[in-house]
Amino acid sequence: MAPSSPLRAFLRRNRRAAIAVPTALTALVAGPWAATAALSLPSPLSLIRLSDTPPSQQGALFPARTVPASTKPVPLQQALRALPATVAWKDGRKNTRQFLKDTHTNAFLVLRDGQLIHEWYRDGVGAQTRHASWSTAKSVVSLLVGQSIAEGHLREDDLLVDLLPELKKGDAYDRITVRHLLDMSSGIDVSEDYSRIPLSGTPRMYLTTDLPNFIKDNRTLRFTPGSTSDYRSVDTQLLGQILHRVEGKSVAALLQERIWQPMGAEADATWNLDSEGGMEKSFCCLNATARDFAKIGQLVLDNGRAGDRQIVPQAWVDRLSTPVATMADGWGYSAQWWHPSGATGDFSAVGIYGQYIYVNPAKRTVIVKLSDHGTEQDEQETIDAMRDLSQNLHH
Template identity: 55%
Template sequence: MHPSPKRLISRLGLPLLGLGGLAWAATAVLGVPNPVTLAALAVVEPSAAGAWFASRPVAASRTPRILTLAPRPILDRVPWKDTLVPLGAMLAATHTNALLVTQDGVLVHEWYRPGFDAETSFPSWSVAKSVVSLLVGRAIADGRLKETDHVSDLLPDLRTAPVFGRITVGDLLDMTSGLAVPENYDPWHPLVGTAGMYLTRDLRAFVREHAVLSSSPGSTGQYRSIDTQVLGLILAEVHGRPLSDLLSERIWRPMGAQADASWNLDRPGGTEKAFCCLNAVARDFARLGLMVADHGAVGSASVVPRRWIERIETPARREVDGWPYSAQWWHVPEGDEDISAIGVYGQYVYVNRDTGTVIVKLSDHGAEQDEADTLAVMLAISRDLRRR
């Protein structure tokens, strides 16, 4: 949900591109993508960034869940920054590429900006964190994990770092690990913090090299993308399989995804960027939200244990950066009992069971920009649909 590395990449990639052959050697030493990739990442829209990284496929279902399409009017004037504006104006202001609304399991609104459509694969950015949570819930139900497990007991290559003997799976889930990998980037040091984790070609080494605490584990809620990355490493370790394969087998196919997704890696054949970078069509993000809204089920089949959905829907003891939070999902301030997965550039999978509404919004908006205002719009749309 926090600031993006794009502006910082431009500080590194564009100057390096001008150094010719030296640039290629420099990026190899730094362990980051080559100069051409860095330069591209500095200028492309966030929705196009995934194509510049290696990825691993996430196979879809052979029998996709049918999404009934029954268009109906939705709220055409929405609350926006203390006034009412046309919905279209709000979508334009937030650089929206896709907006899907379901009501009681029916797709009642589907809109794409020109250049995007139902076949477009959209990047999740930090919505992927909420997907990782669902995989953790499955692993806990299967007896492979406990929230009280310590990281060092699950990841052998981190046992030499004492801090990982203090951090539990539960700390990672609720963003209370205390790991000192900040989301707020220093413009003059683009290889540190989450920007560095986004660019590294060795995520496992990055985690090992950042075994430093800024607060005692469990004491403070601070949004840290490294927490989700460690969860991703744990899932791959306890299952002995790549995260993409787990997602396909345990969620993507069982929930009835219509299209193969992909998950970006740190390098070809490498490790998934668990904290971001799952690429999927908008309707499959909607199917994900519908499954969560249905208590983790699709029809009569349980995909994610109901108990885990209840865990997600119960705010954790510590807020994260001033917002209620639980197991990698955000709770909407001053809303209904609604929750949302949120990505840095305006990606949302919003679930409001009180109104029977799921909303997917995929954008190229500014980092962390207008999140509370956008969620207020989704709440207004949901309540209006329930009244109609």
């Protein structure tokens, strides 16, 4: 589909984003400092710094909770080799290095059969650099939910308002289930439109210093829960709040205990909060190295196992790897993971600025691509390029 098509323009504004800080942010900065505080937003100076910082590094500007590296780190086994010289790109082929440059890639890792066969970083970025996840964090939250369900703390049929009673409204909102949140079918009306001043919708959720009150203030519905699916970051934020409530631990602590430690993460990660000591922005803001993001992909590829330990239940990997909903652009969706159109059994975590944890079970391949690609996105084309690489990797 041509990049200039109306559908493509719509999707750029609305799909698969954690949040894009709009250029109109400067309008907020021009107002008095008291206004941002009253609106539970960062200070004007913080907003200026945010607008001047590449998306991949914005995590350093917000309060965060540390996710310590594993006490028993497991380095990726390496069998480095060159990638194919070209990849499929739109209606033809493109030099692979040019593809990385043109899509503003910061880090690009390829694993085949659990071995790191290619690792590339742009100048100024390296193996120890932490990158903002944006919406790839949603797929990590999914793994934590699957673990909580397996341990009996949670069920997909549980009602949101039974788990978080303070959100009860006495209308259709009260019928939202964990399953609806997982598959983006809650109907909650929190816009994914990032073109306006961030006084509402997901832009406001990204910037707010008070997530619990934001959630309470945004309980209207666009459609009846379960009647259709429509991507909404608020669904994942609610999953994070549910995990915190039923487990009695922060989302960052759960990640460290149940994934980061047992899978052998090599570096500390951080998870951004709404305020100091506050609540994780579960819908976006996990910051980690490319190698540890690759370990997440390998964990899923290996059916939830890391070494000789089952970390994520096999049944949950089956759940997320089987699409159960179709979004407006034809991509499948299931439990916070994307199934791109033209699917060949592959699936991916995806973030707005070109973040991918791509998993291709048939080719035993994981590809991590972390970028600052901006509003271009080119998501389908990028997935097609990664499919092409998976198909043509030399043994």
